[in-house]
Amino acid sequence: MASSKRAAAVKDVDDEERKKMRPASSEEEDPPTTTGTSGKVGLGVGKKFTRVAVWFRRDLRLDDNPALMAALRAGREVVPLFIWAPDEEGVFTPGLCSRWWLHKSLRALSAKLAALGSRLVFFNSKTTKEAIVPFVKENGVQAVFFNHLYDPISLVRDKGIRTLLQGNGVHVESFGADLMYEPWEVLDEQGRAFCTFDSFWEHIVKKMPYEPFMPLPCPVALPKVEDEVKGNRKDLDDLSILADEELETTEHLGEKWTPGSSSAQMVWNKFICEKLAFFKTQKAMVHSDCTSRLSPHLHYGEISVSCLYFVLKKMRLSLASVAGNEQHIQSVDNFVRQLGYREFSRYILFHNPFTHERPLLEHLSAVPWQYDQDLFKCWQQGCTGYPLIDAGMQELWSTGYCHNRLRILVGHFFVKYLNLPWQWGLKYFWDTLIDADLECDSLGWQFLSGCMIDSKPFSYIMDYEAEASKFDPDGKYVKKWLPLLARVPAKYIHKPWSAPPAVLRAAGVDLGVSYPHRVVLMSEVQRSVAYACQVLEQSKTGPAEGPFRYPTRSDPSRPSSLRTGTHDDAMDGPLQADKLNQAASVGCVQSHISETDGCHESTAIDS
Structure with a gap:
């Protein structure tokens, strides 16, 4: 009697596990089928497809990969497939550092597949459709499995590929492997998507009726891929992700980064053992690591969010059982919240596929941006005259990476101080960052530009000197990336323009020669932002044309950022100054509520 009860309990557990392994896509609920001479025939119990393909994209790992596990259950022969089709990404083709990472990560994945008895089949094609459809037909692939992506380009492409393959009698299943919860699972009581992070995260933490899926194990072996199954490229080096000269200019990235799922696990273990306890208090300090x-x-899916989540959950339970671990627990909660921001970025872009191009608050399309290429180049090259900004941009260009707090600061400087369109900054980050991520970058630039309901109003201006002294108090970061300022005393390191000439001479700094003057002064920034607030107050709708416009001359009727070595009194005549002072008085009364209240209907996220 007891053994029968145990058997029934085991059966219930197995049924629950099977339910968890169902595809996240609601479009494929039929059981696997195979195509023969008589058409589609349902597979019986224990039967499998002869040959299936698992399509790798930004899920370059073998553990916790639901598409791979589903393919192994469904097919006798599983063909791992990667298609390099950068042209279909349009202006968001991955940048140099990101492609370097992809190249190395694919090499690591290929080695892991080879160790388990399989191999990766490579395609280089103009579009994914041109590669995958002939491949499926010529090699008798009966089913294709892949994991979801959430950016608008991928959503459109995946829907087209699914429809095309199904029309050719190929079984298609897709799975959620990048998030804790799928974007269509997190909705409010009215079935609508959330507009603010706090409401979104509160719902996930307190109101979701189920936990994220448990991570899946790594397979211990894989079926051999027959020699007859080939792509149009014989190996990774033939894939042309990086040109020969690009390989040479990215060699230095290997000194600090090691792509691949094994490296990801090592980085994660080191973080939770050595750094996590101090994360809450030290994460914003740009000079610390x-x-x-x-x-x-995470961007290339070498480690899954589910793995991180359950490790952190177990750690928190252990810490809570012992008194005196309050700071460590707060650090764990804070890091989980950072994972929540990543979830929210994909959530927002899924429900609002335009957020990488135009603001969520529509009236901010009317901001009178300057399309000034000279100022843009000063920012790119780290020649703004603001040491912490320049140091951050120097590190970004040299390494493809900079601290998140610095990304916020240089982005805010770009939008508010230089009055340049945030879409330019987003595109530059995309081309430069080693961890370039369209969803996260879009959310960050929208937030710091005041384009979201829960961001600060456009009238807000970050105090550069306060930020610098708070997050790099001794100037260690600046001295590392701007060695020409290494001898400047700490109290002047973030504002060398305020140092006495004798101090600058002793430090070997000659403003305007060895280090540039400020390209913009704070008084000019205040007037420029005030003018923009006045325009926003007068116009709540944007222009008919899209956000990516060709550079134009600045409107002479409004303030423009000054070039190196200019001063306040050289800016405008008395008449223009009066006009700007009047604009400032208008802009100063802008509040967060007045900027967003009239926009809820136009910015409501469709479910």
Whole structure:
């Protein structure tokens, strides 16, 4: 009697596990089928497809990969497939550092597949459709499995590929492997998507009726891929992800980064053992190394969020059982919240596929941006005259990476101080960052530009000197990346323009020669932002044309950022100054509520 009860309990557990392994896509609920001479025939119990393919994209790992596990259950022969089709990404083709990471990560994945008895089949094609459809037909592939992506380009492409393959009698299943919860699972009581992070995260933490899926194990062996199954490229080096000269200019990245799922696990273990306890208090200090540095690993799916979540959950339970671990527990909660921001970025872009191009608050399309290429180049090259900004941009260009707090600061400087369109900054980050991520970058630039309901109003201006003294108090970061300022005393390191000439001479700094003057002064920034607030107050709708416009001359009727070595009194005539003072008085009364209240209907996220 007891053994029969145990058997029934085991059966119930197995049924629950099978339910968890069902595809996240609601479009494929039929059981696997195979195509023969008589058409589609349902597979019986224990029967499998002869040959299936698992399509790798940004899920370059073998553990916790639901598409791979489903393919192994469904097919006798499983063909791992990677298609390099950068042209279909349009302006968001991965940048140099990101492609370097992809190249190395694919090499690591290929080695792991080979160790388990399989191999990766490579395609280089103009579009994914041109590669995958002939491949499926010529090699008798009966089913294709892949994991979801959430950016608008991928959503459109995946829907087209699914429809095309199904029309050719190929079984298609897709799975959620990048998030704790799928974007269509997290909705409010009215069935609508959330507009603010706090409401979104509160719902996940307190109101979701089920936990994220448990991570899946790594397979211990894989079926051999027959020699007859080939791509149009014989190996990774033939895939042309990086040109020969690009390989030479990215060699230095290997000194600090090691792509691949094994490296991702090592970075994660080091973080939770050595850094996590101090994450809450030290994560914003730009001179310290208290961040996880997992972002590029997460972008290419070398480690799953579910794995991180359940490790952190178990750790929190252990810490809570012993008194005196309050700071460590707060650090764990804070890091989980950072994972929540990543979830929210994909959530927002899924429900609002335009957020990488135009603001969520529509009236901010009317901001009178300057399309000034000279100022843009000063920012790119780290020649703004603001040491912490320049140091951050120097590190970004040299390494493809900089601290998250610095990304916020240089982005805010770009939008508010230089009055340049945030879409330019987003595109530059995309081209430069080693962890470039369209969803996260879009959310960050929208937030710091005041384009979201829960961000600060456009009238807000960050105090550069206060930020610098708070997050790099001794100037260690600036001295590392701007060695020409290494001898400047700490109290002047973030504002060399205020140092006495004798101090600058002793430090070997000649403003305007060895280090540039400020390209913009704070008084000019205040007037420029006030003018923009006045325009926003007068116009709540944007222009008919899209956000990516060709550079134009600045409107002479409004303030423009000054070039190196200019001063306040050289800016405008008395008449223009009066006009700007009047604009400032208008802009100063802008509040968060007045900027967002009239926009809820136009920015409501469709479910």
